[in-house]
Amino acid sequence: MFRRQVKNVTDIIMQAMREQGLETPLKQKRLLEAWPAVAGEKVAKYTLNTFIYNQTMYVRLSSPALRAELSMRRQLLTEKMNAVVGEKVIVDICFN
Numbered sequence: 001m002f003r004r005q006v007k008n009v010t011d012i013i014m015q016a017m018r019e020q021g022l023e024t025p026l027k028q029k030r031l032l033e034a035w036p037a038v039a040g041e042k043v044a045k046y047t048l049n050t051f052i053y054n055q056t057m058y059v060r061l062s063s064p065a066l067r068a069e070l071s072m073r074r075q076l077l078t079e080k081m082n083a084v085v086g087e088k089v090i091v092d093i094c095f096n
Helices: 009-020 023-039 041-046 064-072 074-085
Strands: 047-053 056-061 092-095
Touching: 009 023, 023 041, 023 047, 023 056, 023 074, 041 047, 041 064, 056 064, 064 074, 064 092, 074 092
Parallel strands: 056 092
Antiparallel strands: 047 056
16 A cells, blocks of 8 residues: 655645746846835836846936945845845845
């Protein structure tokens, strides 16, 4: 008699995504969508564009003063962004 290996549906889906190379892009998309919540509504209002390239999140802002302020807090923002997905997806944030 054999025993069945019972697996959680979430584990099966994540394993399939990992095998297909889709896990990291999904986490990156979740990070980009979380930017307004992590940075705040006022910062999101001045955000023109966000994207991730080579584990660096690039944020284009319309306010130079805000850019300078966020540059000083970029390590804290990086940690908060990675906490959203529960894994170290980005290593730095660059404000343009």
